[in-house]
Amino acid sequence: MKYLILSTSLALAVFSVANLVIGESLSKEYVGSEACKDCHVHNYENFMRYASKSRSDKNVLLMLDKLTPSEQKECYECHTTGYGKPGGFVSFEETPELGHAGCEVCHGPGSEHALSGNPDLIIGRLTIEKHCSPCHEDERVRNINYKPLLHSGAH
Ligand code: HEC
Ligand code: HEC
Ligand code: HEC
Ligand code: HEC
Numbered sequence: 310m311k312y313l314i315l316s317t318s319l320a321l322a323v324f325s326v327a328n329l330v331i332g333e334s335l336s337k338e339y340v341g342s343e344a345c346k347d348c349h350v351h352n353y354e355n356f357m358r359y360a361s362k363s364r365s366d367k368n369v370l371l372m373l374d375k376l377t378p379s380e381q382k383e384c385y386e387c388h389t390t391g392y393g394k395p396g397g398f399v400s401f402e403e404t405p406e407l408g409h410a411g412c413e414v415c416h417g418p419g420s421e422h423a424l425s426g427n428p429d430l431i432i433g434r435l436t437i438e439k440h441c442s443p444c445h446e447d448e449r450v451r452n453i454n455y456k457p458l459l460h461s462g463a464h
Contacts, residue, residue, distance in 0.1 A: 337430075338396025338420040341404075342411035345419065348426060352464040356412065360462055365389075366408035370401065387444040390414055415440055415463065435459060 342363070346353040357363045365388040373381060382392075390407040391397020396418060398407040413419050415435055422431035432440070437459060 336395075336420070337418040339391030339394060339398075339407060339413050339418045340396060340420050340423055341390060341406040342409070342413070343406055344423045345412050348423075352412075355464040360464065362410040362414070362462060365410045366401070366405075370408075373401075391418060394418070396420060410444075414444070 342353065342356065369381075369384045369388045372384075376384070385392040385398060388410055389398035390409065390411040390413050398404050401408050415432075417432040419431055422428070435441075441458070
């Protein structure tokens, strides 16, 4: 019995180490921009002041009453943080802190990184195709010619 418990916890330990090594985890969740503030004051303040993403909830809230539930869901896909994903936006009542398109729409779910500060646990290098196109029309993105756009709209 003792041996069984020991080998089970050993297997678990090996499993978690393996997860850490490949930088992936089953438990990466969305936590919201506010959770990034303490360690990235400059990025956070610039983002909240200048990026229209930080106010993208207001644009949806203004029209919410006139939209059907399925139209509302469509808006949430692009205008909120992590809609339909672990830890992500549920509704303006339940998860107001995820109501805007925050840091994690570009950098990915940040729960593990925010706990450890380990840069390997967050997406640092971004590409237009992978990280912007899900929400921004390709043509428009290409017209502005990639690079400046990659660094704007953020911080
Ligand atoms: C406990 C402190 C802490 C918190 C909270 C935190 N970070 Fe970090 N972050 C760090 C440290 C330390 C680094 C590595 C040094 C650096 O690049 O500033 C880093 C690096 C990064 C990088 C660069 C990664 C790379 O590959 O170079 C990104 C992007 C990032 N953080 C985003 C976020 C986001 C988004 C959040 C909120 C979800 C967040 N951080 C919360 C400490 C933190
Ligand atoms: C989850 C969806 C989503 C992703 C992913 C996303 N954006 Fe956005 N972005 C938005 C929304 C929504 C707005 C408009 C907010 C509003 O005005 O309500 C916006 C606005 C912008 C703007 C307008 C300027 C400003 O003030 O913010 C730029 C530039 C921009 N995004 C660049 C990017 C780039 C570059 C990437 C990829 C690195 C990216 N976005 C990824 C949803 C997204
Ligand atoms: C496919 C992603 C996507 C969906 C879905 C989406 N939006 Fe947006 N929205 C954006 C982006 C990106 C921008 C920024 C436009 C730009 O600068 O390119 C934006 C901008 C806006 C703006 C500001 C326009 C301006 O001129 O400042 C409003 C208002 C808005 N969206 C409302 C909504 C509403 C309401 C819904 C749901 C019915 C919705 N959006 C669905 C991506 C989306
Ligand atoms: C529109 C997409 C987008 C959003 C939203 C965004 N970032 Fe970034 N972030 C980027 C890009 C692009 C880079 C540069 C990556 C590179 O050099 O390849 C970057 C780099 C970083 C870095 C590393 C370089 C540096 O400036 O220290 C940190 C830390 C970071 N972001 C934190 C944040 C935090 C915190 C937020 C929210 C307050 C945020 N980001 C929101 C796109 C975004």
